[in-house]
Amino acid sequence: MAKNEQLKMRSKATFFVFSRIFTYKLKMEGSYLNENTQTSQKVELYNKRIITIRTVLNIYGVFAFIGLILSVFTIPVSVSEDMQFFYNKKLLMGQMKIKEFLLFIISAAVAYFVLVNIYDKYTKK
Known part of the structure; x- marks a missing residue:
């Protein structure tokens, strides 16, 4: 034992x-x-980006003016009665008309973006 x-x-x-x-x-x-306990904390995995009216209007303006510029080249494309695409040369604009149209689009874009950004600047006060 x-x-x-x-x-x-x-x-x-x-x-x-x-x-x-x-x-x-x-x-x-x-x-x-x-001994090494942690209290629960609110953890943010990503920063939420604040979308303002200014951002929305600027994005809208970019797409609108790109669409207007592309319309110069897409107007002659048409659809026939048989649902076939064809290029109508009668609808083509001359060089002078294209220059005038692009000048109008660019000046309208400049005015639009200036007004949007000035409006946003003065409404924040």
Whole structure:
């Protein structure tokens, strides 16, 4: 029985030593007894971009004026009664008409963007 009790004492001592080592390692890592707890925080994964009226009007203006410029080249394209595309040379504008139309579009675009941005600047006060 003395041997049996010695083995029990050794196993208890071994368990005690290993539990102390394990506890020490956990303490060093900071996870023992929730020593390094974090409170829940509101985390924003992305910044929400604020879309203003100015941004919407500027984007609208870009697409509108690009569409007007493209209309110079797409007017002669028509659809026949058989639902076939064809190029109608009678609808082509001359060089002078194209220059006048592009000048009008560019001047209208400049006026539009100036007015949109001036309006936005003075309404923020």
